[in-house]
Amino acid sequence: MIEIKNIAKTFGDRQVLAGIDGTFKPGDTSLIIGGSGTGKSVLLKCMIGLVKPDSGEVLYDGRNFLTVDLESQKAIRREMGVLFQGSALFDSKTVLENVRFPLDMLTEQSESEKLDRAQECLQRVGLENAGDRMPSEISGGMKKRVGIARAIVLNPKYLFCDEPNSGLDPLTSIKIDQLISEITDEYKITTVVITHDMNSMMEIGEKIMFLYKGNKLWEGDSNTLTQSSVPELNEFIFANKLLREMEK
Amino acid sequence: MSRLGHYFIFLGSLFRNREKMRVYLGLILNECTSIGVGSIFIVALVNTFIGAVTCVQTAYNLTNPFVPKNIIALIVRDSTILELAPTLSCIVLAGKVGSNIAGELGTMRITEQIDALEVMGINSSSYLVLPKVIASVLMFPLLVMMAGFLSILGGYIAGVLAGVISPEDYVSGLRFDYKPFGVTFALIKTVVFAFLVSTISAYQGYNVSGGALEVGAASTSAVTNSCIAIVAADFILTQILLT
Numbered sequence: 001m002i003e004i005k006n007i008a009k010t011f012g013d014r015q016v017l018a019g020i021d022g023t024f025k026p027g028d029t030s031l032i033i034g035g036s037g038t039g040k041s042v043l044l045k046c047m048i049g050l051v052k053p054d055s056g057e058v059l060y061d062g063r064n065f066l067t068v069d070l071e072s073q074k075a076i077r078r079e080m081g082v083l084f085q086g087s088a089l090f091d092s093k094t095v096l097e098n099v100r101f102p103l104d105m106l107t108e109q110s111e112s113e114k115l116d117r118a119q120e121c122l123q124r125v126g127l128e129n130a131g132d133r134m135p136s137e138i139s140g141g142m143k144k145r146v147g148i149a150r151a152i153v154l155n156p157k158y159l160f161c162d163e164p165n166s167g168l169d170p171l172t173s174i175k176i177d178q179l180i181s182e183i184t185d186e187y188k189i190t191t192v193v194i195t196h197d198m199n200s201m202m203e204i205g206e207k208i209m210f211l212y213k214g215n216k217l218w219e220g221d222s223n224t225l226t227q228s229s230v231p232e233l234n235e236f237i238f239a240n241k242l243l244r245e246m247e248k
Numbered sequence: 249m250s251r252l253g254h255y256f257i258f259l260g261s262l263f264r265n266r267e268k269m270r271v272y273l274g275l276i277l278n279e280c281t282s283i284g285v286g287s288i289f290i291v292a293l294v295n296t297f298i299g300a301v302t303c304v305q306t307a308y309n310l311t312n313p314f315v316p317k318n319i320i321a322l323i324v325r326d327s328t329i330l331e332l333a334p335t336l337s338c339i340v341l342a343g344k345v346g347s348n349i350a351g352e353l354g355t356m357r358i359t360e361q362i363d364a365l366e367v368m369g370i371n372s373s374s375y376l377v378l379p380k381v382i383a384s385v386l387m388f389p390l391l392v393m394m395a396g397f398l399s400i401l402g403g404y405i406a407g408v409l410a411g412v413i414s415p416e417d418y419v420s421g422l423r424f425d426y427k428p429f430g431v432t433f434a435l436i437k438t439v440v441f442a443f444l445v446s447t448i449s450a451y452q453g454y455n456v457s458g459g460a461l462e463v464g465a466a467s468t469s470a471v472t473n474s475c476i477a478i479v480a481a482d483f484i485l486t487q488i489l490l491t
Contacts, residue, residue: 048367070265077369088360102368105271 001025002158002190007046007056009039016042017053018214026157027188029181029204031195034211035236040194041085041162043211047192048082048160049073060158078106081151081189083161083180087143089135089150096122096131099149106154121149125179141172145179152183159184159191165200173197177204198237201225210236258451261373262381272379279383283345284390290344291337291391292398298332299324299399300406307412317413321421324403329430330490333396335482338441341388342474346449349380350470353453354463362454377450381443388442389435396434437485444477 002024009017016039024030032040045051047058049065058065060076068076089098100118103109109117122128125145135143144164151159161180165173181204184191193200201208205222212232220228226237266272306323353376356362365372400422407413413421449470456466 050363050366074369077367080367082364082367084360084364086359088364090361090364091355091359105267105368105370 001061002047002192003057003059004043004047005057005059007043007053007058009042009046009051009053016214017046019056020211020214020216022209022216022219024190024192024207026190027185028206029184029191029193030207030209031193031201031205032209032211033194033196033201033236035196038211039214040196040211044160044162044192044194048080049077078154079157081154081156081159083144083147083151083159083164085162085166087135087140087147089143089146091135093135094131095127095133095135095138095146098135098146099131099153102150102154117153118149121153122146124152124183125149140167141169141176144168144176148176148179148183152187152189155187156189159189161191161193161195163194163196165195165197170199174199174203180204196236201237212236254455255448255451258373258454259447261371262378262447263374265371266374266378267370271375272382275375275379276382276386279379280387282348283380283383284387287341287344287387287391288394290340291395294340295328295333295337295395295399296402298336299328299402302327302332302399303403303407304410304412307407307410317417318421318424320407320413321403321418322424324407325400325422325426326430328396328399328403329434331482333399334392334434334437334441335478337392337395338388338438338445338478339475341391341442342445342449342478343471345384346445346470346474347467349446349449350453350467351463353377353450354456354466357454357456358459358463373450373454377447377454380450381446384442384446385439388445389438392434392438396431433485433489436489437482440481440485441478444481445474448474448477 004020004022007017007020008015020039020043032043034040042051046053046056047065053066056066060079063072063076065073065076089095090101093101096118099121100114103114103117107114119128119131122131125148127142127145127149130138130142130146135146138146148164159180164176164180168176177200180191180193183189193204195201202222202225205225208220208222208225209216210218210230210233218228218230218233225233228234303320303324306320310320353362356376362372362376365375404415404418407418408415452466452470452473453463456462
């Protein structure tokens with residue numbers, strides 16, 4: 001379980017996060033939603049240690065990530081898998097080498113064990129035949145799937161996905177969402193997804209947190225999302241014409 | 249001053265919380281190939297012509313009949329070993345290797361590849377930069393030795409073909425009043441320049457924020473700052489080692 005308590009962050013004189021609290025449970029796909037510039041990505045970066053918050057706590061099964069020593073922090077990091085917005089695959093490595101990379105760097109497994117595990121993960125995301133290709137030779141959707149394979153290769157307890165659907169067509173987006181949701185359920189991972197994609201919210205939002213101007217304005221799930229009385233959330237959800245008409 | 253402070257903190261981060269040595273060996277070999285083998289052609293070409301031009305221009309300026317012809321070769325030799333081969337080669341390498349390092353790291357930064365390393369618990373600066381620094385420190389001196397040889401050879405070929413000096417005079421000039429410390433001095437300078445070029449370029453690239461425009465600007469700054477550092481270090485080292 002991941003708990004965040006009173007996370008605040010200011011850049012210069014601009015407050016990006018104003019004391020965010022939340023709990024993310026194992027086996028749930030939790031979504032953090034909100035418009036651009038509301039602090040979603042900064043919150044994620046605070047949670048995974050890429051940005052140091054000004055105040056607050058990030059607890060991974062009770063371990064405060066921000067105050068533990070370096071070795072414990074490394075141990076927590078090794079329990080994390082992160083899918084970045086642009087997939088962040090290493091350009092100079094093949095798809096298989098990208099997936100194998102965490103195993104090469106962080107484990108003492110034999111060559112055959114590492115190869116088997118990397119192939120297994122590629123198979124899990126449906127890319128067992130793409131191992132020899134370079135990231136530049138595959139599509140955006142495939143890159144996301146390779147990113148997921150790399151994120152789960154170490155059997156993480158916590159999976160973070162930063163806008164996994166950005167730049168993808170609706171059908172591929174849904175496939176990626178379903179893959180994340182299945183993996184979360186299968187391995188009982190605590191998954192946190194940053195998104196502003198309505199399909200994702202309705203499809204996989206077991207728990208949803210709405211951020212607005214650095215504040216948490218609403219918390220619920222995909223069933224209650226459209227019935228909220230928070231005007232900012234309604235404005236965000238019913239931003240497009242089709243949904244506005246459906247609301248009427 | 250604050251950027252200088254950040255640069256030294258960055259240097260410190262290369263050696264703290266390093267990965268296991270076996271991780272670096274393969275990376276260093278790859279970088280040696282990229283930095284060393286990949287730079288042979290440009291360094292060879294530039295230095296051969298520089299040697300040729302130095303010889304012909306020296307001959308053109310030595311009009312006094314009382315000055316022996318072999319002095320031309322002596323001037324080519326000393327200017328090559330003491331200055332042209334190490335300094336000019338490293339300035340060329342700052343353009344080629346420095347911009348490459350800054351561009352590569354800058355692109356990795358803006359495409360979140362460096363963040364991906366960090367969240368895995370890998371010291372990204374050490375993993376990405378240290379192999380480049382070690383490879384530069386190993387390969388630059390080899391390139392400069394080759395550069396010195398080719399520059400003197402270029403001077404010989406140009407001098408003989410242009411008829412400004414005979415082969416015998418050239419060889420005798422090369423041997424006249426030779427001080428072996430010149431080579432040591434050149435190699436010391438090269439190691440320092442290699443460290444400066446690789447770390448300054450890596451610092452510029454590693455700390456990029458923004459997009460393609462900023463990566464381009466970082467590459468330009470990497471080359472500019474490396475060249476400034478080279479000429480400043482050149483003066484300081486000359487003062488320390490030759491006076």
